[in-house]
Amino acid sequence: MEQKTTTFLNGSGLKQKMDDIQPGLVEETPQDHSKEDSKKLIWTLVVIIGLFVLTFAAFKLYNAYAAPVPMTLEELHQANLEGKLPEEQGYLYNGYSFVNIDGLWWTEVTRANRAVKFPLHFSPRDLEDIPVSGSLEAEFYKSDDLYIATDPMVFDKYYTLAVGELSMNVAQGIGIRPIGSCTEENGICDNRTIVSCENTQGLPVVEFVLGEEARIDLNGTCIKITGQGYDITKAADRVLYQWYQIMI
Numbered sequence: 001m002e003q004k005t006t007t008f009l010n011g012s013g014l015k016q017k018m019d020d021i022q023p024g025l026v027e028e029t030p031q032d033h034s035k036e037d038s039k040k041l042i043w044t045l046v047v048i049i050g051l052f053v054l055t056f057a058a059f060k061l062y063n064a065y066a067a068p069v070p071m072t073l074e075e076l077h078q079a080n081l082e083g084k085l086p087e088e089q090g091y092l093y094n095g096y097s098f099v100n101i102d103g104l105w106w107t108e109v110t111r112a113n114r115a116v117k118f119p120l121h122f123s124p125r126d127l128e129d130i131p132v133s134g135s136l137e138a139e140f141y142k143s144d145d146l147y148i149a150t151d152p153m154v155f156d157k158y159y160t161l162a163v164g165e166l167s168m169n170v171a172q173g174i175g176i177r178p179i180g181s182c183t184e185e186n187g188i189c190d191n192r193t194i195v196s197c198e199n200t201q202g203l204p205v206v207e208f209v210l211g212e213e214a215r216i217d218l219n220g221t222c223i224k225i226t227g228q229g230y231d232i233t234k235a236a237d238r239v240l241y242q243w244y245q246i247m248i
Helices: 030-066 073-081 157-174 230-243
Strands: 007-009 015-017 090-093 096-101 104-111 114-120 132-136 145-150 177-182 205-210 215-220 222-227
Touching: 073 090, 073 096, 073 104, 104 157, 114 157, 114 230, 145 157, 157 177, 157 205, 157 222, 157 230, 205 230, 215 230, 222 230
Parallel strands: 132 215, 145 177, 145 205, 205 222
Antiparallel strands: 007 015, 090 096, 096 104, 104 114, 215 222
16 A cells, blocks of 8 residues: 655645654754753752751761860869870979969969869969069968058059959958058048058058069068069969969
């Protein structure tokens, strides 16, 4: 039987066999390319976000199970006594353990049958070159009060730090009551005792003085602490270590 051929008319009226038209040779439009590119971009973003989430989760799990647990103060002292800390983190001085935590040096002493744990900004090794001269009379140690004499005209953060560090340790660690005093008359010194190393009135006095050289002068019933910047805090810490009988 003879096969029939289907024909159709094109725009110019010419016949063309359907068999001559090749399937799949349809021209793609720019819109088709745009849709395909958008799909690829979306899948790429999904993959990237997924990888990021997995990486973050793995990092959190690692920190939870592998990160070291911070040591307590007691654990640090024990490690220090066993020689397991680097020098910048801990060392022994005259039998006392010193450990550094967040920039402060902690140690422990026993006073009146109780343990006193305290931090200072500097450790004994930082203070060995600060000169101490003179001596104190026995009267200095007989009072439960200590007059902290400051210059009312000085407004300096290091000066204030030194005064605060010494006053707090005198009260909490040594068990003496610090009394705020002034070295001269001033409106802000109303109802305060006016004393200095030149005018102690027979009272135990610690006077703070701004000066270029960090030093400690002992005279009668007065301790004069001199320095500027962190050096005045160093001088104050040097006095405290001597009171705690850690340094001589």
